[in-house]
């Protein structure tokens with residue numbers, strides 16, 4: 001089968017198309033014929049061993065993915081496709097079923113075929129979506145859900161979502177809306193209309209207004225794009241307010257060892273737990289018309305380097321899809 005592989009950590013052009021052996025499903029696995037996948041920030045960070053996040057994070061990343069070189073040569077975590085074959089013990093899926101899911105750090109989706117355990121983050125595709133629409137449900141969706149679950153979102157609870165136009169941000173706005181929170185979203189001018197259409201009650205253009213200086217306060221601040229810090233947001237949090245980061249070594253440390261001064265805190269699930277139930281929850285929201293992944297650009301699999309360069313601009317709106325012919 002054809003797959004995008006890489007043998008060393010580095011810039012996007014370490015990625016190349018190669019013919020590799022098609023994986024064989026184990027007893028409890030399905031073999032998925034991948035029709036669509038994505039390039040997301042997890043692919044980007046893993047491919048460059050998180051070098052932009054400093055030495056400690058880069059070392060941690062290499063300990064997970066392979067110290068000298070990547071153990072898993074094929075990136076890609078999100079996918080939508082069809083069941084090509086099933087292991088003997090598989091009961092939930094049958095050959096020909098259409099499904100979508102997320103392999104997380106096991107990756108493998110930038111290929112014509114991949115194997116997934118049936119108990120993993122895998123579900124039948126919502127009937128209303130194409131493969132290209134279903135592939136990007138889970139990255140932003142699961143990351144946003146994992147964070148928002150920590151904040152007891154409910155009717156009227158006030159939340160500010162920073163970076164509301166990215167993969168996690170666009171999912172976060174829709175989920176916060178679903179939980180009936182009062183949503184203030186922050187993005188740049190070009191994304192104001194989109195973010196409003198996703199359900200934000202109000203949108204702040206960060207090129208015009210600094211939310212940390214306008215005197216407003218929130219019960220929850222969700223930094224969906226990893227550009228803020230707890231100290232910068234502290235004054236914009238109400239008493240006992242919660243800061244939800246998606247990134248940052250400092251945030252991780254603050255979540256593990258909360259400051260003893262004051263009752264505002266950083267909350268970050270460590271390690272993040274994302275389950276099959278979460279995927280089914282997102283599927284239910286899609287079917288109920290409450291959630292739709294935002295797609296910016298689509299590229300064929302062979303243009304993975306170009307797609308990756310675009311993702312690395314940090315300017316994508318929502319998600320970038322790869323179609324697998």
Ligand SMILES: NC(=O)c1ccc[n+]([C@@H]2O[C@H](COP(=O)([O-])OP(=O)(O)OC[C@H]3O[C@@H](n4cnc5c(N)ncnc54)[C@H](OP(=O)(O)O)[C@@H]3O)[C@@H](O)[C@H]2O)c1
Pocket residue numbers: 040041042043139140143162163164165166167168169186187188189191206224225226227246247311314315316317318
């Ligand atoms: N995706 C993953 O798998 C994953 C997993 C764990 C953690 N993370 C982390 O989560 C964060 C978000 O990931 P993502 O995939 O959602 O990001 P993304 O889709 O790449 O975010 C792109 C968006 O960020 C906005 N943006 C760029 N610079 C900004 C700034 N200075 N201030 C505010 N907004 C800015 C841009 O919109 P505007 O033009 O509107 O600003 C753009 O629409 C990243 O820090 C990533 O490392 C990602």
